[in-house]
Amino acid sequence: MRLLTHNLLVCPVHREALRIEQVRELEVIAAEYRPEFIVRMLPRLDWGVLRAAAAATAAAAEAGRLEALPPQAPDVEAIQAALRDGQVAQYEGLLQTLHHFLVETHVITARLGCPHGEQYAIDGGIPNLLAEAAISPDAMEDVAAPAVAS
């Protein structure tokens, strides 16, 4: 699951953003860089969720990349205007970073956590959001224990 998909997903029960937790496997797969797609997605992103997800998935070696994400969402209109005029060079670094996090970073094995306590497993890159597969807050203690041990 890409971080872009994660950014669009909400908890099926409470319709709130999900946190990426207990990351055990990540994969970075190079993809074609298309700035127009990134700019198109910009207004739809939840910047806070993206920053949290990037922090959860960025390896120690990528600290520099993480710093390239400003704490506040960038001015989308300015970037769109720049893209139209072909003056996108000044945003190149930001767009490359976004491309890396949104499109190239895949979460393979982890958990998705709702602030209300539900947890959903990501296994083999596929998040399981089925209601019956949710690990409810009450049952979490029993299920989480062996998962950590393995």
Place this chain on the structure above:
Amino acid sequence: MTGTRPEYAAPPQFYYNADEARKYLSNSHLVETQTRLAQRALELASPVSPPGTPGEPLLFLDVGCGTGLSGDVLTDAGHHWVGVDVSEFMLTVAVERDVDGDAVQLDMGAGLPFRIGVFDGAISVSALQWLCNADRTEHEPRRRLRQFFTTLYASLRKGARAALQFYPSGEAQIGMILEQARVAGFSGGLLVDYPHSTRAKKFYLALRAGPPEPGDGSLQPLEEDTEGNVAIDFQRRRQRRCRNRAGATHSTREYIERKKQRQARQGKAVRPPSKYSGRRRSGRAF
């Protein structure tokens, strides 16, 4: 599709098991059909006036993505996509095939868990009819359809299109699906490709998230001739059948002898022909 409908066999998460999922890799006819349906769905779901430059990469939702055959069509068109499906086996095959989109396992009847207005369009190949079944006691098709359509509407951008190909089991089911789509706020309706052919006939729900647009009238169903298929002359065929009935060829002596010979060749017990074969009854009482 011949034989029993797969929806009646088992719920989708059980019907699409490992064996069934593998069929979607090996069966070339199945792959070809799915690809063609997906291409048509993409055509119907593409924005009439593309926002921005033509050929701009868009973000699509693929409902019931399965092994990602329909997603490949989106990838080939240069779009990004997120696929949702209830069957773990199908999604596993999709991941093994290294499809370009992201797969999420969920039950579309429980609603699509996406933020508001994030997708540029949605396609679906042969998935909607699964929603019309109650696989569990708490399942109520009408409510599940409504849940699906309202959350689909919410996840699409304003004015985005959705094209959902499905295999309806009858008029009543089409009515139910259309009604729930309308309740959710969609405009548009049913589009039937190859309406005069029993086999090639395909049903699409061509929807638009929002009020209808002038360009919507440009959606035309495909007819046999556009694909180069031979249009069958139904009138001539019917005439031929009528002539057969009127001519009553079955009771002539030649016909009876020919039939006796054929059945004898097939090894069936046949009475030898006699001078009485094919004669009219005298009309006298016994």
